[in-house]
Amino acid sequence: MSLTIPRGPVPMPPERPSSLSIRRSAPFWVHVLACAVVAATLALIVLGGVVTSKSVGMAVPDWPTTYGHHMFAFPFEKWRQGGVFWEHAHRVVASSVGALTLVLAGCVQATESRRWLRRLAWTAVAVVCLQGALGGYRVKLNDIPVFGISGATFFGILHATTSQIFLCLLGVVALATSPSWRRFGGPSGSTGPVRAHREVLGIVALMSVQLVVAATMRQQHAGLAIPDFPLAYGRVYPATDADTLARINQQRTSIVDDMPVTAFQIHLQMVHRILAVLLLAGVISLAARQRRAASPWSGWFRLWAILLGAQCLLGAATIWTGKLDAVATAHVGIGALSLLTGVTLGIALCRARNGRLAINPCDPTRGEIQTAAGEPIGAS
């Protein structure tokens, strides 16, 4: 047996005596558990989307109790009262996801030797606790102004964006515990992914901005700031002078009492539309390049492009249907799935770069000692 020492700095010594150490990876069932928690979180995000789409976020005015009852002791016959059902169900499912996340972190702790992965799993626990608190304080501080805006809006935006950060954290845990993770660390066989990871992460960063814009739009409770698509009030870019806004607000009627539209909200929706076009164009371009290069990753890029395309179509449908609850909620769900896909694809591509395993998957300088057969020696 001979040792192959790659270029770069000498890697850090492993946690156990070097020559005899074998990396301990989580068994497959931990990966299955992680995937289940991801799926449950996605369902929770959709349920949260229903709550906002139906404007029933305050249907239960207290927290952590529900009309004075312990959350898990709220009489079922009282659930079926308008928006109470959706808000209370959201809380119950959220608590369950929190518990599952704790279980997952415990399983990763017990079965994994990769310190960064154990830390990531516990970070997910911390984030889900924060997320629960944000949701609770969105209710408790509903009327209290925070930085000049209502507590409902401030905490609502934070709650919405943190939910997807949490989803992506879980996605990385699921990815890193998958059997594919080791395969990603082998030679890529193609030069395509070496550059694509930067573009993917760039698109993910832009998607994160889009997420904040979208959350701000939804939490403003102004309904459809622009009621037509692809034009905006019949123009490429709408006017937002005082007379135009007065006319717009006089002619707007909706079932729920939306707040008057402001110039800021119109501009925000235009930013949302422009970002959507840029994101779709970016992902389609990447997918086309991967296909031309016959990259082994082209299937994933195609899936990502399909998700982005569906997301854009749902966005248009949200406007065409007058913000129909089901359509608006589907738009939230596919948006979350698109971001998750981008994050996991980007992380996988980072790992595939140069065929190296690294503590920081995107750090090109960290390497490891391998056998000639390419099997790693030592913990990472």
Next chain:
Amino acid sequence: MKQSLIAAAIAASAATVLGGDVTGKVTLKGTPPPEKPIAPLMADANCGKAVSGTVTTRHFVVGADHGLGNVFVYVKAGLSGTKFDAPATKTVVDQKGCLYEPYVSGAMAGVAVEITNSDPFLHNVNFMKSDAGNTPFNTAQGPGAKPMDRVFQNPEVFVKLQCNVHPWMFGYIGVVGNPFFAVTDKDGHYAIKGLPAGKYTLAFKHLKGGEVTQEVEVKDSGAAANATIELK
């Protein structure tokens, strides 16, 4: 003779104190957007049983001869520095058929508004946001709950009440610092009773149509003041 003069003086001062009635009609100029059926209300397991027929939004209630309903009429200027007793009739807002009734009402600052629930199921009354320093509240009212009194200390046009259990339910209260206010009926007619003689600025405010003002001189015999709200 002396007794007649005294009696006439008393009658005149009584008329000055009692004042006259201001009446009129508010009309709408322009074409309002069509009202929308409140589909979730009719589809709701509880609310659907409490109503019959199609229930629509009430953004523009336009009656005979373009009369505009739900316009809040109040004295915007001319009464400053004067203290008045509470109105003879208490303002009552009811939750009935999963709607706030009336949709628009008026109240005097510092005087209790009674909020009731005539429906046999849960509502919550959420007063969320105040630009005038009125204290927000969010109170559940179950079936058969006692009426609750809420006081808005500061004038604010409009205070918005909303039910979060049934998000299509919302109602408005115009809160002013005196008892001289009215809400137009479905044909746009209104009457403000007992306004002392003098010169005032009357305001006519509609939730979507905006506000117009008018100078009016009220005599002992009352006054008439019509207004038109025009859509842009």
